[in-house]
Amino acid sequence: QVQLQESGPGLVRPSGTLSLTCTVSGVSISSTFWWSWVRQPPGKGLEWIGEIYHSGSTSYNPSLKSRVTMSVDIFKNQFSLKLNSVTAADTAVYYCARVGRGGTYLFGIWGQGTMVAVSS
């Protein structure tokens, strides 16, 4: 079955860069789906970070756009997130998710999430 797994450092220093990778199994990342990152600060709601297609096309949340870069590696079946100039406000559980589009925008499959703390 399709599975997504986030990986990356659990602690990032303030002003540093948060880097996460999502490894996709059970389906080719070059399929017709988009791939997305969503985060959730402790005890709070969900925030969409952005999306990427296997072609490299991206769309980002305007609130984060100046600090976000997403990329895809079709050979490793992975996609990645980089968020620079992080502060404590970026502390959250980061989820990767597969997005079904075509008239909708549905997060159909999620990774288990990875907690990233921003602290010195």
Added chain:
Amino acid sequence: EIVMTQSPATLSVSPGERVTLSCRASQSISSNLAWYQQRPGQAPRLLMFGVSTRATDIPARFSGSGSGTEFTLTISSLQSEDFAVYYCQQYNKWPPITFGQGTRLEIK
């Protein structure tokens, strides 16, 4: 940006009861609304889309209604596994995709 507002923030209910959760959009989103359930320590799970279409394996006790700016999710008879946080999400216009702040169902 379309702002999604859910109410109430928390609902205390007993197993077996019927419960209705509300979600309001800051502008019309037609029927481009989804609901997610998030149990403690887990990732969200897609429940409903297109306001009232249940996702795969979602039981019939879940139903959705509404259009435009006002939407509801109803659980007809609460089971123990339904006590969780529920989020609505609009996909009428993006970026950004936006979620409500969530409604927590807790056991009375």
